[in-house]
Amino acid sequence: MLYIKIHELHKRKFKIAQIAKELKISRPTVYKYLGMTFEEAKTYTEQPLGKKKKLDLYKDWILAWLEEYPHLSSAQIYDWLLERYPDLLVGESTMRAYVKDIREVYQIEKEVTVRQYEAVPEQPMGKQLQVDWGITRQKTTDNKEIKLYFIAFVLAHSRQKYTEWQTHPFTTRDAIRCHENAFQFYGGRTEEIVYDQDNLIAVSENAGQLLLTTEFQSYVNERKFNVYLCRRADPESKGMIENVVKYVKGNFSDSRVFSDIEDWNERARQWLVRTGNHKVHQTTKKRPAEVFLLEKQHLQPVSSLLSYESTNNQSITRSVSKDNTIRYKSNRYSVPLGTYQTMSENLVWIEVKDEDYQTLVIRREAKGDVIAEHMISLEKGKLIQNRHHTRDRSKGVEEFKQHLISYFEDQIQATTYLDEISQRYPRYRRDQFVIINKIIQRYPALIDTVLTKCLTEKLYNANDFRDIAHHLDTLRDGPNEEVQSLHTILPKHSHIKASTRSLNAYTSILGGRS
Structure with missing residues (x-):
């Protein structure tokens, strides 16, 4: 064409x-x-x-x-x-x-939307961080549509970016939590943070005298950074973060399929490493990740927790991941299995016990019972896990086996059978015992017969044990029904006797010889 x-x-x-x-x-x-x-x-x-x-x-x-x-860019x-x-x-x-x-x-034409931005002076290292929010609509794996919300951060000097996503609109507490995660990601904070006039942050400019929301003002007082609030209809004053939001929407989220929020955030982090902070910036002509190594040294250190929250009888919150862990200072700490719930907010309250920052205390509620305690690791990228937070091991496999043996009359045969299963399926012996336990509970009268049959036929597998039990149960029910039907018919016609013929009569009828 x-x-x-x-x-x-x-x-x-x-x-x-x-x-x-x-x-x-x-x-x-x-x-x-x-x-x-x-x-x-x-x-x-x-x-x-x-x-x-x-x-x-x-x-x-x-x-x-x-x-x-058709709108996709080559990048x-x-x-x-x-x-x-x-x-x-x-x-x-x-x-x-x-x-x-x-x-x-x-002949695949690309539609290009041009937006003009005013050039702003380059900021010195550690001076400014810009923040903004965005919303996208994504297709899900079941071909539905979901609305996702994200917050984006960018260091004005190095252009190092950070993003965090969630499935519900941001609250002020969500914004504070994401700020804390961003500070942990960057390893510190800047002198100044630039925002749009968002109702999560500010109530009014008040002719230059900023009126921030009560919760965010407490946070600013604690972290001691300066707030720069952009004027309305003046996106150029925070053009860097405007571009980042556009970049996140256009390069990462556009046409990407959503499965769950944990997977989405993990893919976003991988995208930052692979593309967002790795590609050469068109303005600076440098890779943000490389420049950030220098700017990181100029950031102001931040304490691990917020003192104002503890004095206000509150604890800082953390999100529970689907693997039942929380993130704290670049490490993951386990919580009890089942803490994460699919249809829940999945927030826990944490605090540091003792002034030496030695113990991390985790609670379901701000003043609730402690669900986990961990010694704080000074390393990074580690999983600190309490073995009791995994599946319940209070009843060991051996104890479980002895419990099953007690149900059988011939416990010596039962021990031999279950020991053989343990040797053949060492990794799956618990799963094998669970199947046998279900059969014991369902067919208690048949288990000794099933055991004898399995030992005779050398069928050392819980699935065979289950199938034989099902088969014997079917045979037990079938004849009873036939006997029942015969008993209901015979009393009525029991006096009738069928006539019989000699063999010669049948031979004559068939044309044969006697």
């Missing part, structure tokens, strides 16, 4: 530049197709990018994404490829050229 359109416009005396503008392709592409016959163009489109290139292996992916989402496509093929080594300029060629050949 591209070949036909180019030749039609050329016959109508369009100039090369006019054809390129009309069809939104480059002038070299126009020259190339004008110099081809139809058959040559057909052959070329079967291998549209000329000589074989490294990205040809991923052409089907790229073309499918562009056809379904986002590059990130999606890296997500599926982490070992892919190709330059960004190569990716841009390849995507551009595919757009031209397949």
Whole structure:
């Protein structure tokens, strides 16, 4: 079709530049197709990018994404490829050229929205952090739609980014929790934090005298950073975070499928490492992650917990992950199995016991009972787990086995049978015993017969034990029904006797000889 359109416009005396503008392709592409016959163009489109290139292996992916989402940028496509093929080594300029060629050949036009920003002076290291919120709509794995909310942070000097997502609108407490997580991520705070006029943060500008919400004002007093509130309709004063929000929406979340919030946040963190903070920034021409290593040294240290919250009879909260852990100072600490609930807010209250910051205390409620205590680790990236927070091991496997043996009349045979199962299935012996226990509870009168049958046939498997029990139970029920039906019929006709014939009579009837 591209070949036909180019030749039609050329016959109508369009100039090369006019054809390129009309069809939104480059002038070299126009020259190339004008110099081809139809058959040559057909052959070329079967291998549209000329000589074989490294990205040809991923052409089907790229073309499918562009056809379904024409607005995708080459940078986002590059990130999606890296997500599926982490070992892919190709330059960004190569990716841009390849995507551009595919757009031209397949006539996939990209809609571009241009927004103007006013340039702002570069900020010194450790001076400013910008914060903003965003909302997206995502397709879910069951083909529904969900609204997601996120908060984004960016250091004004290094452009190091941090994001956090949740499925419900942000409250002031959510905002404070995310600030704390961001400070832990950065390893400190800046002198100044820039915000939009959001009702979570501020009540009014009051002609330059800021009126913050009570809860957030207490937080600012504790952390001692300066608040810079942008004027209304003045996005340029925080253009960096505006771009970050747009970047998160356009590169990470756009067209990505949502399964659950834990997985989504984990993928967002991976995206920050892989793309968000790794790619060279177009303004600074440096990688944010590399510049951040220098800026980190200029950040103000923050204490691990908020003293104002403890004095107000409150504790700082942490979210419980689906693996029943919480994050604290770059480590994960376990809570009892079952603390995480699917349809719950999954928040716990934590505090540090003793002035030496030695023990982390975790509660369900601010003044509730303690559900976990851990010695605080000075390392990073560690899982600190209490073995009692895993599945209940109060009843050991051996004790469970002895409990099962007690149900059988011949306990020696039962011991032999269960010991053999333990040897054959050492990793699954508990699961095997659970199946046998269910059969014992359901068919207590049959278990000795089943045991004898299994030992005779050498069937050392709980599933065989279960199947034989089911079979014997079926046989036990079947004959009883037949006997019952015979007893109901026989008393009524028991006086009737059927007549009999000799064998010679049957032979005569069949035409045989006696």
